[in-house]
Amino acid sequence: MKKIIATFWNECRLFIRDITGMVLLFLMPLGLTIIMALIQDAPFREYQHIRFEILWLDADKGQLAENLREGLEETGQFRLIDSLDGRPLDTVAVKAAIQGGRYKIGIIVPRSISAEVVNSANQVANELGKSLGAAGKLPERPTRQATVEIYFDPVTKQAMKSALLNALDKQLTKVQAEMILGRLSRKMEDLDSTGVSQFNLEEKLQAVRLREFAAGSRKGPQLSSNSVQHNVPAWAIFGLFFIIVPISGNMIREREEGSLMRIRMVPGSYLSILAGKLLFYVLLGTAQFYMMLVAGLLILPHLGLPALVMGQAPAALLVTALAIAITATAYGLLVGAVFQTPNQALPFGAISIVILSAIGGIWVPVEILPPGLQQLAKASPMYWALDAINDLFLRHGNLKTVATHMGILSIFSACFLFIAGWIENYRKK
């Protein structure tokens, strides 16, 4: 125990001596987290809050075009533009602007489309009215096909196209249904002897609606992932793993400078000295991790981002943070054991962390990766780390929820330490 504590203090002293290194270890990941949360804010909001500009050419000037326009604007996702450079749009201008990549989406509503919808609504109303025995006939003529033309810039993402097509389709169906129902209602009024309609068809048809609910227990505020909820924990984990740079660097330096030789001549097991080092770096990593969460809580709201929501299980969060820090430290010890010089350890260490983070879902959420990569993600300790944090922050998890994650992180740590020990032993030869 004395050796553990002495080693812990010695590491503290060494760390404090290197003020620049200390500041960098805390500030660089902090800067990274804030910047990533800021720049990934837009992509995360893409289909939620950002408005896309659509070139809107209305040759119809009728009821349907008006309804479509209202429908698109109501979604809050689109902003319709009907003039370019001070001139009203025409077909040529729309196509040219999309072709040139100046705008991503153009919609042309043809001249007679409202008339066409009215005509088909009349046809349906007449047909139904006849079978109900209503008198009179609304004007109708044979159907002529009319097409709303939509132009996409080729770079437009599929998800975006689908969102727009769905919105248009829904709106079109709605307008048609409303027209038919309106005409039918009027016919029913004609039937009713009192002349006062007691029956609102449209209202009846709205009895069934869609609404989004959460699957989890309703313990806290309902959250969905946003830039802050993803990026702060993700880059905090990434930054924590960067602790391997000072760890492996110090190990190699100890070996090169000879202080390791002196430590190895001390009677008793090297394990307690190793434990002291582990303890120091685990606490350091945990402190760094919490600092970044606090930044998400306090700094990001000042930069126009939502505040980080940290769930309701502080004990489970602490255990998780410690487990992540242990894994990162163990990995650092492994890198320090494998490589002979800082010039080998540094690039390998840094780039391997970037790779582990990329496959572990730090850069983009694992959910949007292809299935093969989703499986590969599980080979990265950072995947388990991030998933545990998501369980705690977004899914209202507790210690029991993240127990599997903790187990897997422990296995990673044990493997790293075992291999590091084996290599150190091999060096004695």
Added chain:
Amino acid sequence: MLRISNLHKTYLKAVEPTLRGLSLEFPRPTIAGLLGPNGAGKTTTISILCGLVRPDSGTVEVLGADIRTDLERIKKRIGVVPQSIALYPPLSVRENLEYIGALYKIPGTILQQRIRHFLQLFGLDHTGSKAIRYFSGGMKRRANIIASLLHEPELLVLDEPTAGVDVQSRNLILQFLEDYHGQGHSIIYTSHLLEEAQQLCREVAIMDHGQLVVQGDPRLLMKDHGFSSLEQVFLHLTGISLRD
């Protein structure tokens, strides 16, 4: 005090064996010199007897205990001063010594007493919080020696303790070794400075190419070979060709 017999060691990636059946013996507690040209295997021998390097074969007994079975006991009773400065460069000498003393589980007040005593003895009590990194070569060597003395070892093993130090530092170190021996402790030391060894050592072993060449009292060796200095004996026995 030290008995080595038929010791073999080939490093993992080395082409040639470093120790080829080295056998030597310093039976009585004394100041002994382990001498030999560069690459003779002196540092390797010392690393083996303190457990840093594992021999391929052969037996080593230190203070009557076998390194294969009693390494922990040996570690407690010997102090090894490595050839390189084995200290933390960013820390002060006091901080280094406090840590090393704690690793040897020396109680706090005794440790502080010893640190104060040795810092004064080796003329380092004025260095304060200055990092070892900024010490002169002689100061580093002296600090390196103190770090191996804190647990008061019965046997002090020094690997070239006077390499690269000025005359004043060297005198201080040699005087200390005499005194330490005078207090009933044993010393084994390696050096290239044969004049120094000739003065200090009661017993020397000269090795070359990982084997013992000759061993005995330096004065008798000079007499036997008919030379007036140990250096002449050394050159006579090991030849004048370069070793590395």
